[in-house]
Amino acid sequence: MHESLTIGQLSARSGVAPSALRYYERLGLIRAERTGGNQRRYARTELRRVAFIRISQQVGVSLDEIREALDSLPSSRNPTPDDWAALSRAWRDRLDEKIRLLGKLRDDLDGCIGCGCLSLQRCTLYNPEDSLASEGPGARLVLPRPAADVTAG
Amino acid sequence: MHESLTIGQLSARSGVAPSALRYYERLGLIRAERTGGNQRRYARTELRRVAFIRISQQVGVSLDEIREALDSLPSSRNPTPDDWAALSRAWRDRLDEKIRLLGKLRDDLDGCIGCGCLSLQRCTLYNPEDSLASEGPGARLVLPRPAADVTAG
DNA sequence: CTCCAAGTTGAAGCGCACTTCAACTCAAGG
DNA sequence: CCTTGAGTTGAAGTGCGCTTCAACTTGGAG
Structure with missing residues (x-):
């Protein structure tokens, strides 16, 4: 077992x-x-x-936010x-919040779609304040591809 | 009250x-x-x-998927x-699934981060099969900005 | 030594969901 | 009429998170 990993090894192990x-x-x-020959070696x-x-x-x-966290x-x-756990706690809070908001969205969807209020601005689904928080431009509520997918390249 | 909306009116009312x-x-x-002068009028x-x-x-x-649904x-x-409700049901299922997976991710995070398995491929957080499903390239599990804002997406 | 898979770089390209821009037309109030 | 804000178009730009490419170098097996 080696001290360091090549980029290919890290890729294989991480799926990235x-x-x-x-x-x-x-x-x-x-x-x-870097090795003498300028190749990356990862701890x-x-x-x-x-x-x-x-x-x-x-x-x-x-x-960008991940970089800040790291x-x-x-x-x-x-x-x-412990260092990692501290880092993760904030993420956990985000998760909790995200789950809560999605649950709310689901409930609203049930109550809202059928009743016809879908077109009204006061609909909770349209209320930015208590809706899902902004994550900045370009961001989507869509799930990333699984690690395996990315790997092969 | 008018039959149709200009693009500005639809924008104001929808937040888009x-x-x-x-x-x-x-x-x-x-x-x-379209009006005689080629301007949009929305029902x-x-x-x-x-x-x-x-x-x-x-x-x-x-x-793209939304277009298919519509x-x-x-x-x-x-x-x-009823038409709208039928449309929404499939979305609701997606929401339920998404909520379930986020909950799993949260629990795994709790159990995983501290224990040191974070680097292991067998960690459930790394298991593509039961992890959050792929939504295609470029997609992120990030929430869109609220409607009132720039919109967008 | 030779060979070649695996590594290196900067620059360019991609997909999504838009926004911005320039150059122009329309519609409605004074 | 005239003005002005709102609307029109196609093309290009933006931001994120990468991937792809061309041209080249390394490093380990045989």
């Missing part, structure tokens, strides 16, 4: 395409050492970072499970 | 930018009559279609509440 991993590195989400702890990235994306967090990890020492 | 409404029309999601029923589009987006459905509405007669 090499091109995506390079992209993450450009954005500062992960880091890599095993990067696996966890990649896992966190993918999971966070499923929760609906942008790469920046809060201690850089001097290896992050402990 | 005129440019987005034109875009929806190009994609075949909504329709408009009031289009309001409901726009509402359905925005709500569907919040549920995570792509415009195509199932009767074109000969005005859609009844």
